[in-house]
Amino acid sequence: MSFILRAFSKGADGVFIGACHLSECNYITHGNYHTLNMVLLLRKIIGHIGINPERLKMAFMSGAEANLFAENVNAFVKTIKELGPLGKPEGLDAKALQFKLETVTELIPYIRLVERERLRAPVMSEEDYYRFFASDELDKLFNQTIVEKLAISQIIALLREKPLSTAEIAQLLGLSPSEVSKCLTTSSRQRLVRYDEQEKRYAIA
Helix, strand or coil: CHHHHHHHHCCCCCEEEEECCCCCCCCCCCHHHHHHHHHHHHHHHHHHCCCCHHHEEEEECCCCCHHHHHHHHHHHHHHHHHHCCCCCCCCCCHHHHHHHHHHHHHCHHHHHHHHHHCCCCCCCCHHHHHHHHCCHHHHHHHHHHHHHHHHHHHHHHHHHHCCECHHHHHHHHCCCHHHHHHHHHHHHHCCCEEEECCCCEEEEC
């Protein structure tokens, strides 16, 4: 995940991952299954932060299938050209884009742990993986494990720069004041942030 996020942070408009056919990984029996699971989870995460998930693609082929490789790459390049430069069609300026990518990157150790324990699908077909990651069940798990944690990470990043009120944080992140309050309550309980009575704003603890 860190390699993919680094590529986007360095200005790549899209990331293409080529892998051996499922069940044909030479190094780890289920290595390409685990990679597909992680890629689909990351597509969901970047979609949540406002980046078109079509900018990340994984395709399966063998080393002998040069034509298939060329077809997949050409189709992906066409998609990226149609989407345009990273951030522009999504309405994200360079600073906002970098901020969102950095906050996700900081969460990678947590995301990997959650993926392994709660968001890893059993070994199945490629189509079933895509179906699972589009399911209501996965959406519920995603909201429970990733969404609030990501919001807290973004809030902490903002408060590192300066103290902010609930309303100011909500406006900067595009969240409702109630969502921000919930995250601040959790963060206060964990002693990550504190309320400054004098300034009437939250600050890093």
